Amino acid sequence: MRKGILYVVSGPSGAGKGTVMQHFLPRHPGMFYSISATTRAPRVGEEDGVNYYFMEKDDFLRLRSADGFLECAEFCGNFYGTPKEAVMEKLSMGIDVLLEIEVQGALQVMDSYPEGIFIFIVPPSMEELRSRLVGRKTEEQSVIETRLDRAKEELRLADRYTYIVVNDVAERAAEELEAITTAEEAKSERKFEFVKENLL
Ligand code: ADP
Ligand code: 5GP
8 A cells, every 4th residue: 555645835934824724625635634732832722732732841852752743843942743653553554644733843844854845935024024924913013023033044945845736826836835735646656556456
């Protein structure tokens, strides 16, 4: 049986990763969206086990020591990590998995799982990035400035990714993501199995 495809999506905070996912994921109900663990405090409306597994720092570090994360990183003062077991289990069952993680974590996955497909979502301009972060109203001004500084560092690493998608209009960016996943599925290294089983 073919293994699932691991898609890793990154991009500066406020670029619109979550928004693009909201358009993309309902059209891919078979894809497993990995829920990350974080030590960040929940935002208004965020639920434990839905948006994140919200954890105390001690518990997070304990899980990290026990090799419980596929990758993990510190981002603007908080820890974030991908629970390893669920992801590896789905992939081995042939289920495609999508991670939405920042760049340091994605670089770790590039090392440990190079067959993953790495997609970097960028805003159309830095002015638009700032206005999206401000408009989201989920962070204080000082946190927004830290995230904008971090954005430049992240953008410099975008060429390490397989694809770069500009999120100008969210629906269009989601369609581009759709085109990428469709093309990945059609790659001969994956589809030749179909030829062997059905046509030879
Ligand atoms: P991220 O998940 O990358 O941090 P979000 O999805 O939370 O970003 O988007 C940040 C803000 O920008 C949100 O308020 C969202 O509604 C808005 N946004 C996202 N994509 C677009 C877009 N293409 N055009 C205009 N606003 C957008
Ligand atoms: P936020 O606090 O805005 O939800 O997320 C901040 C950043 O952490 C975003 O870039 C998001 O993609 C990233 N992030 C979310 N979950 C994980 C994770 O499990 N691992 C890593 N490395 N980054 C994550």
